[in-house]
Amino acid sequence: MRSSDKTTLAGESVDRKRRVSAYETALAQFDAVADRLKLDENLSDLLRACKRELIVHFPVRMDDGRVQTFTGYRVQHNVARGPAKGGIRYHPAVDLEEVRALAMWMTWKCALVNIPFGGAKGGVTVNPAELSRGELERLTRRFATEVSLLVGPEADIPAPDMGTDAQVMAWVMDTLSMHQGYSMPGAVTGKPVPLGGTVGRAEATGKGVAIIAQAALEQAKKPIKGATVAIQGCGNVGYNAALAFQALGATVVALSDRSGGVYQPKGLDCVAVGDCKGETGRCVDYAKASVITNAELLQLPVDILVPAAMEGQITGSNARKIRAKLVVEGANGPTTPEADAILEKAGVTVVPDILANAGGVVVSYFEWVQDFNRYFWDLAEVNRNMEKVLRQAFAEVSATAKHEGTALRTAALMVAVGSVAEAMKLRGIYP
Numbered sequence: 001m002r003s004s005d006k007t008t009l010a011g012e013s014v015d016r017k018r019r020v021s022a023y024e025t026a027l028a029q030f031d032a033v034a035d036r037l038k039l040d041e042n043l044s045d046l047l048r049a050c051k052r053e054l055i056v057h058f059p060v061r062m063d064d065g066r067v068q069t070f071t072g073y074r075v076q077h078n079v080a081r082g083p084a085k086g087g088i089r090y091h092p093a094v095d096l097e098e099v100r101a102l103a104m105w106m107t108w109k110c111a112l113v114n115i116p117f118g119g120a121k122g123g124v125t126v127n128p129a130e131l132s133r134g135e136l137e138r139l140t141r142r143f144a145t146e147v148s149l150l151v152g153p154e155a156d157i158p159a160p161d162m163g164t165d166a167q168v169m170a171w172v173m174d175t176l177s178m179h180q181g182y183s184m185p186g187a188v189t190g191k192p193v194p195l196g197g198t199v200g201r202a203e204a205t206g207k208g209v210a211i212i213a214q215a216a217l218e219q220a221k222k223p224i225k226g227a228t229v230a231i232q233g234c235g236n237v238g239y240n241a242a243l244a245f246q247a248l249g250a251t252v253v254a255l256s257d258r259s260g261g262v263y264q265p266k267g268l269d270c271v272a273v274g275d276c277k278g279e280t281g282r283c284v285d286y287a288k289a290s291v292i293t294n295a296e297l298l299q300l301p302v303d304i305l306v307p308a309a310m311e312g313q314i315t316g317s318n319a320r321k322i323r324a325k326l327v328v329e330g331a332n333g334p335t336t337p338e339a340d341a342i343l344e345k346a347g348v349t350v351v352p353d354i355l356a357n358a359g360g361v362v363v364s365y366f367e368w369v370q371d372f373n374r375y376f377w378d379l380a381e382v383n384r385n386m387e388k389v390l391r392q393a394f395a396e397v398s399a400t401a402k403h404e405g406t407a408l409r410t411a412a413l414m415v416a417v418g419s420v421a422e423a424m425k426l427r428g429i430y431p
């Protein structure tokens, strides 16, 4: 094997096969739904492809004086319903296939929650933990410059994803604004609040995961109070989901990151686990719980399992070992189609990513609207409106699932793909 075939991220090896499968997963999900919706073959071919794909190779001056070449991507899958919207990921496994899959999922997610955006995604193949702050800033500013061909407040609006955060968005916004000659807060979302960010965005995705889990439990006539939860991933989504679950009275028994997990059957002090991760960079250094592997976390006897790390975590090999009866997808694409079929047969309810983690893009939309209006809402208004949008989408998906006799993922995709297909038909073919 060539050394470039495996990239190491803090001791974790990244398998190239898994990266290809994110796009295969996205296409398999789409094909199944296109058949059910009896989509016209030409339209279906168009929706299988991404509209624009930009690959950039760019230099960054490193602290030791070397000039290193990095590769980045910006892919717009579909813009029939509005400007493209989607995060920027910094991770060693980022490649064109992964970004295509994530862009396609963004199209469906925005359509499902009925916000006027298309779908996009971007990324740089890099381990941000290996860069100094200065290197990270120079990489971000150069990448933003390279993708400014596509990105802008009316065209394509980035946001944070794995490995990026509000500070990275501040640098993207500043870089695009410098080119323009005036401040363009609407060019990115997930920015710091003093730059035109919105209150509630940082926690929105995780909070939304807990709201959707609550809605799913209500439907099954089960209380969320006292429900046990295991969460894979302790980043923006996983950590904020943990806090939101606790606020709703659930007991978070396990949390993990790429170093492994911590398990406390009586319930974790999630803030203390987060503080520990902040200090040492690893959940497993938290002393008041047992250390478990990520594989063990997925198989814990809990009521709710939240994969909130990477795609391709629940597969044909481990799906039979899942003991939770409710899986709520915080991450994008954590369950493969093979695993979906196994879980459905076993009576496990899977709330799909495009519904479960949509709180982030919903509040990003609110941020964009506030930037354009130059008028900002308070936290209660942001949260109330997010919950309303998410609960409406959940109700529509569960009604469709009941009517069609399908799992929630198929139902969610039927609603979303149907809405994008309708927009495409209404716009017609140019010229």
Ligand code: NAD
Pocket: 012, 160, 161, 162, 163, 164, 205, 232, 233, 234, 235, 236, 237, 238, 256, 257, 258, 259, 294, 308, 309, 310, 311, 330, 331, 332, 333, 357, 358, 360, 361
């Ligand atoms: P993040 O970088 O803030 O956190 C990722 C976490 O996952 C970290 O704790 C990391 O250590 C852990 N991790 C990485 N690989 C792992 C592995 N193999 N096993 C266990 N843990 C692992 O990223 P994030 O923004 O929280 O994103 C997580 C997922 O949620 C991604 O799939 C992302 O696309 C999706 N998502 C994020 C948002 C958002 O608003 N940030 C919105 C929707 C969906």
